[in-house]
Amino acid sequence: MRHLISPLDFSVGELDKLMDLANDIEATPEKYAHACAGKTLATLFYEPSTRTRLSHEAAMYNLGGNVLGFSSANSSSATKGESVSDTLRMISCYADICAMRHPKEGAATVACKHSGIPVINAGDGGHQHPTQTLADLLTIRSLKGHLDNMTIGLCGDLKFGRTVHSLIHALVRYPGIRFVLISPEELKLPGYIRSDVLDKKNIPYEEVERLEDALPKLDLLYMTRVQKERFFNEEDYVRMKDFYILDAAKMKLAPEDMYVLHPLPRVNEISVEVDDDPRAAYFKQAQYGVYIRMALILTLLEIEV
Amino acid sequence: MRHLISPLDFSVGELDKLMDLANDIEATPEKYAHACAGKTLATLFYEPSTRTRLSHEAAMYNLGGNVLGFSSANSSSATKGESVSDTLRMISCYADICAMRHPKEGAATVACKHSGIPVINAGDGGHQHPTQTLADLLTIRSLKGHLDNMTIGLCGDLKFGRTVHSLIHALVRYPGIRFVLISPEELKLPGYIRSDVLDKKNIPYEEVERLEDALPKLDLLYMTRVQKERFFNEEDYVRMKDFYILDAAKMKLAPEDMYVLHPLPRVNEISVEVDDDPRAAYFKQAQYGVYIRMALILTLLEIEV
Amino acid sequence: MRHLISPLDFSVGELDKLMDLANDIEATPEKYAHACAGKTLATLFYEPSTRTRLSHEAAMYNLGGNVLGFSSANSSSATKGESVSDTLRMISCYADICAMRHPKEGAATVACKHSGIPVINAGDGGHQHPTQTLADLLTIRSLKGHLDNMTIGLCGDLKFGRTVHSLIHALVRYPGIRFVLISPEELKLPGYIRSDVLDKKNIPYEEVERLEDALPKLDLLYMTRVQKERFFNEEDYVRMKDFYILDAAKMKLAPEDMYVLHPLPRVNEISVEVDDDPRAAYFKQAQYGVYIRMALILTLLEIEV
Known part of the structure; x- marks a missing residue:
C-alpha cells in the first residue's frame, strides 16, 4: 500500500x-x-x-x-x-x-x-504539506507547459514558510531551475536549505531584498505572507513591508508570461487590483x-x- | 449569475x-x-x-x-x-x-x-434571513391557498425580530394584507418600518398588547419568542409574559382556519399542548x-x- | 415505528x-x-x-x-x-x-x-450505549460461533463502565454464561447488578483481583480502561495498575481460542505487542x-x- x-x-x-x-x-x-x-x-x-x-x-x-x-x-x-x-x-x-x-x-x-x-x-x-506542493507543481506545469529551465522568484517569509521549503525541494529535481530569493534579512531562507539543497545540487540562486529588483527577470513569482510578528522591530517592519506587497505598479515591471502564485489565504501581500491581471494565477492554483x-x-x- | x-x-x-x-x-x-x-x-x-x-x-x-x-x-x-x-x-x-x-x-x-x-x-x-422568509411564504401559500387578502397577526418581539421584519417586507407586495401587531410596548415594531413600509404603502394595521384581543380576527398567527432580557424590568416581564404564550385555551378564541407559524426554535411561547391542534403549522413550516x-x-x- | x-x-x-x-x-x-x-x-x-x-x-x-x-x-x-x-x-x-x-x-x-x-x-x-453492546455481541458470535455456554472475563473498571454493564445485561439472556469479574476492590461491579442481574438469574460468577488468575479459564476476555482518577490513593494505583495491563506474557496464560475485546479507545491497558496476536479482536470489533x-x-x- x-x-x-x-x-x-x-x-x-x-x-x-x-x-x-x-x-x-x-x-x-x-x-x-x-x-x-x-x-x-x-x-x-x-x-x-x-x-x-x-x-x-x-x-x-x-x-x-x-x-x-x-x-x-x-x-x-x-x-x-x-x-x-x-x-x-x-x-x-x-x-x-x-x-x-x-x-x-x-x-x-x-x-x-x-x-x-x-x-x-x-x-x-x-x-x-505535500499536497500543496503537488498543487503548485501542477499549476506551474499547466500554465508554463514545463517544470524545467525557469527562473522562479520566491517572495516573503522564506525562513518559516513550509510551503516554500517544500517547493524548493520539489523543483530542484528538474534541470535548469534558478531561484531569486526575495525577503527581508530576518526572513531569509535558512542556511541548511541553501547549503544542503541549493549549493549541493549546484542550483543557481540570488538573494534580493526588494521585489521590484527581482520582477523583470522572473518566469514565475511565488508569493507568501510576511507576518508582522516575524520582525525584530517595528521600524524594520514599517521600512520594508511595502517591498513585499505586489500591486499593479510592480506587475508592470514583470514579463508578460510571469505567472503569480500564492498558497492562500492572502492578507494584503497581493493587492486585489492584481486579481484581474491575466498573470494572477493564485485562484487557478486552488482549482488545480x-x-x-x-x-x-x-x-x-x-x-x- | x-x-x-x-x-x-x-x-x-x-x-x-x-x-x-x-x-x-x-x-x-x-x-x-x-x-x-x-x-x-x-x-x-x-x-x-x-x-x-x-x-x-x-x-x-x-x-x-x-x-x-x-x-x-x-x-x-x-x-x-x-x-x-x-x-x-x-x-x-x-x-x-x-x-x-x-x-x-x-x-x-x-x-x-x-x-x-x-x-x-x-x-x-x-x-x-431570506430563506426563512421564503419558507414562511411557501407555508402560508400552501396552507391558505393564497398570499393576498389576509389579516396576519405578528406576535412577540417585533422590535428585534429579523424574521418578522423580513416577512412584513415580503407580504406587503400582495394586495389586501392587514397586520395586527401584538407585542409589549418595549418590543413594538420599529417606527421606521411602520412609516416607511406600512404607512407609505397604506397597509392597514393595528397594535395590541394582548394576544387574546387579536386572535378572533386573524387568518394567520406568526409567533416569535419574547426574551426576558429584552424587558426593562422584571416586573413588566412577569406582568406581561403570559400575554404572549399561546396555549390551548387561547387557541379556542381563534378561527378554525387560523394557522400558527413560528420560525423555531421555540422555548415556551407556544405550549406543547398546541402541537396536536391541526392549526399548529410550525413543524410543517420546517418541512416547507x-x-x-x-x-x-x-x-x-x-x-x- | x-x-x-x-x-x-x-x-x-x-x-x-x-x-x-x-x-x-x-x-x-x-x-x-x-x-x-x-x-x-x-x-x-x-x-x-x-x-x-x-x-x-x-x-x-x-x-x-x-x-x-x-x-x-x-x-x-x-x-x-x-x-x-x-x-x-x-x-x-x-x-x-x-x-x-x-x-x-x-x-x-x-x-x-x-x-x-x-x-x-x-x-x-x-x-x-446499545450499539456498542450490539457490536460486542456480533463480534463474540462471529468469532466464537455462538453466544451461549461461555466463561467471560470482564476486566478493569467494572464500577463505572457503562459498556460492561450493558454487556452483562445482554449476555445473561443466553444459557450457560459464566462471568469472571476482574477488578480492584474500588472498581468492583456494583452490588445492584450483582444482586438484581447475576444472583436473581442464577448466573455463576467469581470476583478476582488479578488478571493472571483469571486468564487460564476464560473463553473470552473483555478489557476496559482503569483510570488513575478512580483510585482512592496513589499507592493502591501503583500497586495494582499492572494487574490490569494485558501484555504478551499474560497472553501466554490464556487458552488458544480466548479472544480479547475492548471497546476502544485504549490507552495502555493492552500493550501494543498484543496487537499481532491472532486472539486480539478489538480492531475486528470496530469493523463489526x-x-x-x-x-x-x-x-x-x-x-x-
Missing part, C-alpha cells in the same frame, strides 16, 4: 504521470465522476484548515465518493489519549483512504505504520489543487478509469 | 414560480431525486445555526447532490484574516453553489461580488423550508427537471 | 436476525451498497464521540445513503433552549433516521416520543461495529434487500 507523506515520495516520472492524470481530469471531468463510487475518504484534521480539508473533500465528491471525519481535535478521540496509530487502525474500518492534518511533525509517518488504508499527509506541523488531489486519490486507491 | 441576498431579490412573479416548483417537489419528490447529481453545495457558517444549515444540507441531499463546508468560524480560514470575498473565490473552486451565514450585516453582498458560484444568504447579522430551498438551489443553478 | 434505546429493546430472536443480517452484509457488502440510496442519516451528537459518530456515518455511506448533523452541542440549537423533543421533530423534516448522543440519561427516550423518524441511542450519559449498525439502519428503516 502506498501513502503520500512527503512530496518526494513520488519520483519525477511518477509525478509526471500524476500530473498527466490531473490534466486529463481537468479536460474531461465527467469521465471521472463515478470513479470512487462507494469509496469513502476520512478527513482527520487535528488542527483546523478549511482550505486543505475542503479541497480534499471536493476532490472526493468530484469522484463520486463519500466523506466523513472531523475538523478539529476537540471533536476527536485524541482527547481520550488514543494514539494516532490506533486512530488510523480504527479509521481503516470506516473509510478507504484518509487525509490527515496534525500539529506534530512526523505524525503522518507514525499514522501510516499500522494503517489499513492509504494516508495522505495534509500537513504535519511545520514539516511537510482539486484536480491534483483527485489524481492522488485515484492513484493511491489504484483505481484506473 | 443569480444570488439570493434579500427576500425581495425575486419579483412576485418569480416567487410564484419558485413556490410552484417547491409544491411540485412536495408532490413528486422522486422526480427531483437526482437533479443535482454531481453538484456540491458549500455551507459556510461563520456563526452556528444548526437548523438553517441542516435545512440547506437536507435540500441538497434530497436533490442527489453533495455537501461540504464548516459549521463555525473557528474551523475556517477567517481566523487567518482572509476576506470573505477571497473565501468565496476559493469556494468557487470546490463547490457549485453556496449558502453562507455571517455575523456581519452585508457580508453576503460582499461575498457574491467576486463569487464564481451562486450565493444564498443564510443570514447576515440582524439584517436578512426544505422544499423551498430545494426549489431555490435548482433555480439558482438553472437546472430544469 | 421502531427505535433503539436500550440493547434489550430487541428480543434474543430479533437480535439473532439482526446479527444474521450483519453477517450477510459482511459476506456480500456489494448487495447492500445502494440499499439506502436517497435516505439520510442525521447524527446529533450533543457531546463529541468521534468513534461512535464515524461508525454510524460509515454504516450509512456503505448503504449508499447521506449523512448530516452536528458533532458537538456548540454548533446546535440546544444552546437556544430548544427541547430535545422539538429538535427531533425538526430533524424528522431533514432526515429519515437519526443517531443521537446526549450527556443526559434518558434523553433518547424523550427524543423518540414525538420523533417522526427512528432514533438510535448512540449513548445517553452513563446510562446506555460498522456491520451491525448497517444491519440496524436497514432494520429500523424496514428496508429489505
Whole structure:
C-alpha cells in the first residue's frame, strides 16, 4: 500500500504521470465522476484548515465518493489519549483512504505504520504539506507547459514558510531551475536549505531584498505572507513591508508570461487590483489543487478509469 | 449569475414560480431525486445555526447532490484574516453553489461580488434571513391557498425580530394584507418600518398588547419568542409574559382556519399542548423550508427537471 | 415505528436476525451498497464521540445513503433552549433516521416520543450505549460461533463502565454464561447488578483481583480502561495498575481460542505487542461495529434487500 507523506515520495516520472492524470481530469471531468463510487475518504484534521480539508473533500465528491471525519481535535478521540496509530487502525474500518492534518511533525509517518488504508499527509506541523506542493507543481506545469529551465522568484517569509521549503525541494529535481530569493534579512531562507539543497545540487540562486529588483527577470513569482510578528522591530517592519506587497505598479515591471502564485489565504501581500491581471494565477492554483488531489486519490486507491 | 441576498431579490412573479416548483417537489419528490447529481453545495457558517444549515444540507441531499463546508468560524480560514470575498473565490473552486451565514450585516453582498458560484444568504447579522422568509411564504401559500387578502397577526418581539421584519417586507407586495401587531410596548415594531413600509404603502394595521384581543380576527398567527432580557424590568416581564404564550385555551378564541407559524426554535411561547391542534403549522413550516430551498438551489443553478 | 434505546429493546430472536443480517452484509457488502440510496442519516451528537459518530456515518455511506448533523452541542440549537423533543421533530423534516448522543440519561427516550423518524441511542450519559453492546455481541458470535455456554472475563473498571454493564445485561439472556469479574476492590461491579442481574438469574460468577488468575479459564476476555482518577490513593494505583495491563506474557496464560475485546479507545491497558496476536479482536470489533449498525439502519428503516 502506498501513502503520500512527503512530496518526494513520488519520483519525477511518477509525478509526471500524476500530473498527466490531473490534466486529463481537468479536460474531461465527467469521465471521472463515478470513479470512487462507494469509496469513502476520512478527513482527520487535528488542527483546523478549511482550505486543505475542503479541497480534499471536493476532490472526493468530484469522484463520486463519500466523506466523513472531523475538523478539529476537540471533536476527536485524541482527547481520550488514543494514539494516532490506533486512530488510523480504527479509521481503516470506516473509510478507504484518509487525509490527515496534525500539529506534530512526523505524525503522518507514525499514522501510516499500522494503517489499513492509504494516508495522505495534509500537513504535519511545520514539516511537510505535500499536497500543496503537488498543487503548485501542477499549476506551474499547466500554465508554463514545463517544470524545467525557469527562473522562479520566491517572495516573503522564506525562513518559516513550509510551503516554500517544500517547493524548493520539489523543483530542484528538474534541470535548469534558478531561484531569486526575495525577503527581508530576518526572513531569509535558512542556511541548511541553501547549503544542503541549493549549493549541493549546484542550483543557481540570488538573494534580493526588494521585489521590484527581482520582477523583470522572473518566469514565475511565488508569493507568501510576511507576518508582522516575524520582525525584530517595528521600524524594520514599517521600512520594508511595502517591498513585499505586489500591486499593479510592480506587475508592470514583470514579463508578460510571469505567472503569480500564492498558497492562500492572502492578507494584503497581493493587492486585489492584481486579481484581474491575466498573470494572477493564485485562484487557478486552488482549482488545480482539486484536480491534483483527485489524481492522488485515484492513484493511491489504484483505481484506473 | 443569480444570488439570493434579500427576500425581495425575486419579483412576485418569480416567487410564484419558485413556490410552484417547491409544491411540485412536495408532490413528486422522486422526480427531483437526482437533479443535482454531481453538484456540491458549500455551507459556510461563520456563526452556528444548526437548523438553517441542516435545512440547506437536507435540500441538497434530497436533490442527489453533495455537501461540504464548516459549521463555525473557528474551523475556517477567517481566523487567518482572509476576506470573505477571497473565501468565496476559493469556494468557487470546490463547490457549485453556496449558502453562507455571517455575523456581519452585508457580508453576503460582499461575498457574491467576486463569487464564481451562486450565493444564498443564510443570514447576515440582524439584517436578512431570506430563506426563512421564503419558507414562511411557501407555508402560508400552501396552507391558505393564497398570499393576498389576509389579516396576519405578528406576535412577540417585533422590535428585534429579523424574521418578522423580513416577512412584513415580503407580504406587503400582495394586495389586501392587514397586520395586527401584538407585542409589549418595549418590543413594538420599529417606527421606521411602520412609516416607511406600512404607512407609505397604506397597509392597514393595528397594535395590541394582548394576544387574546387579536386572535378572533386573524387568518394567520406568526409567533416569535419574547426574551426576558429584552424587558426593562422584571416586573413588566412577569406582568406581561403570559400575554404572549399561546396555549390551548387561547387557541379556542381563534378561527378554525387560523394557522400558527413560528420560525423555531421555540422555548415556551407556544405550549406543547398546541402541537396536536391541526392549526399548529410550525413543524410543517420546517418541512416547507426544505422544499423551498430545494426549489431555490435548482433555480439558482438553472437546472430544469 | 421502531427505535433503539436500550440493547434489550430487541428480543434474543430479533437480535439473532439482526446479527444474521450483519453477517450477510459482511459476506456480500456489494448487495447492500445502494440499499439506502436517497435516505439520510442525521447524527446529533450533543457531546463529541468521534468513534461512535464515524461508525454510524460509515454504516450509512456503505448503504449508499447521506449523512448530516452536528458533532458537538456548540454548533446546535440546544444552546437556544430548544427541547430535545422539538429538535427531533425538526430533524424528522431533514432526515429519515437519526443517531443521537446526549450527556443526559434518558434523553433518547424523550427524543423518540414525538420523533417522526427512528432514533438510535448512540449513548445517553452513563446510562446506555446499545450499539456498542450490539457490536460486542456480533463480534463474540462471529468469532466464537455462538453466544451461549461461555466463561467471560470482564476486566478493569467494572464500577463505572457503562459498556460492561450493558454487556452483562445482554449476555445473561443466553444459557450457560459464566462471568469472571476482574477488578480492584474500588472498581468492583456494583452490588445492584450483582444482586438484581447475576444472583436473581442464577448466573455463576467469581470476583478476582488479578488478571493472571483469571486468564487460564476464560473463553473470552473483555478489557476496559482503569483510570488513575478512580483510585482512592496513589499507592493502591501503583500497586495494582499492572494487574490490569494485558501484555504478551499474560497472553501466554490464556487458552488458544480466548479472544480479547475492548471497546476502544485504549490507552495502555493492552500493550501494543498484543496487537499481532491472532486472539486480539478489538480492531475486528470496530469493523463489526460498522456491520451491525448497517444491519440496524436497514432494520429500523424496514428496508429489505
